[in-house]
Amino acid sequence: xxxxxxxxxxxQWRQWCTLALAxxxxxxxxxxxxxxxxxxxxxxKGQAAGVxxxxxxxxxxxxxxxxxxxSAQIDSGEDGRQRIVVFVQLCAVDGQGxxxxxxxxxxxxxxxxxxxxxxxxxxVGDPIELIPF
Amino acid sequence: xxxxxxxxIEQWATLVAQSEQHEAAxxxxxxxxxxFLTDYATQLANRHGVEVGQIYRxxxxxxxxxxxxxxxxxxxxxxxxxxxxxxxRVQVQKVKKWKPLRRFEQPxxxxxxxxxxxxxxxxxxxxxxxxxxxxxL
Numbered sequence: 158x159x160x161x162x163x164x165x166x167x168x169q170w171r172q173w174c175t176l177a178l179a180x181x182x183x184x185x186x187x188x189x190x191x192x193x194x195x196x197x198x199x200x201x202k203g204q205a206a207g208v209x210x211x212x213x214x215x216x217x218x219x220x221x222x223x224x225x226x227x228s229a230q231i232d233s234g235e236d237g238r239q240r241i242v243v244f245v246q247l248c249a250v251d252g253q254g255x256x257x258x259x260x261x262x263x264x265x266x267x268x269x270x271x272x273x274x275x276x277x278x279x280x281v282g283d284p285i286e287l288i289p290f
Numbered sequence: 291x292x293x294x295x296x297x298x299i300e301q302w303a304t305l306v307a308q309s310e311q312h313e314a315a316x317x318x319x320x321x322x323x324x325x326f327l328t329d330y331a332t333q334l335a336n337r338h339g340v341e342v343g344q345i346y347r348x349x350x351x352x353x354x355x356x357x358x359x360x361x362x363x364x365x366x367x368x369x370x371x372x373x374x375x376x377x378x379r380v381q382v383q384k385v386k387k388w389k390p391l392r393r394f395e396q397p398x399x400x401x402x403x404x405x406x407x408x409x410x411x412x413x414x415x416x417x418x419x420x421x422x423x424x425x426x427l
Contacts, residue, residue, distance in 0.1 A: 180319065184312035185309075
């Protein structure tokens with residue numbers, strides 16, 4: 158026997174859908190907070206290493222590199238321990254700060270960033286020498 | 291590993307775990323909502339005398355259809371209209387052979403088609419559907 162009317166059925170269905178939507182939003186909020194925690198860590202670590210978004214470094218007299226973003230992600234090492242890997246994104250710019258090849262960026266590992274010599278290794282292991290501009 | 295890094299990792303792991311819990315709850319609620327509508331659709335169809343396993347004859351084409359299940363969904367006439375309807379669909383499968391059983395001598399489908407209310411035969415979609423007419427504001 159049908160124990161509820163269509164109106165009651167739809168109301169109950171809507172109630173569940175509303176609750177499901179609330180959980181979806183809470184999940185999104187948690188993900189955003191988790192990402193923000195990593196982003197904050199990347200910013201702090203970058204600042205400690207003297208790397209901030211907007212800073213420009215000169216590779217030679219024609220190409221400059223501008224820091225466009227700092228990001229971080231969790232990495233599980235072979236020993237099973239988790240660590241945070243911070244990435245520095247750089248964009249090649251000309252003397253006026255305009256991207257030489259728009260959309261193309263270089264990503265570096267911050268922990269391989271030598272703040273004394275501004276020497277870094279990109280993610281495929283090729284060395285990039287950066288000179289303070 | 292510095293204390294700060296460890297704290298961030300723990301904070302991140304806690305938030306990710308919470309996110310996964312919310313996603314699990316969301317999926318469970320969606321499944322419960324779907325099951326609830328399906329149960330309602332089944333009861334409603336049964337009340338109209340339509341049950342899984344029955345075979346009906348489309349009196350227009352002469353085809354025979356086996357009832358496989360029921361589906362229900364809430365739909366809106368248009369995005370600006372707050373009125374919603376409960377639509378129950380009867381899932382049918384076309385069958386080639388029909389064993390003439392006494393209970394199908396007077397096909398229920400014919401009764402439906404002859405009635406002023408739905409269900410309507412939708413030959414394009416190869417399924418029969420009827421719509422609960424009550425509106426919910």
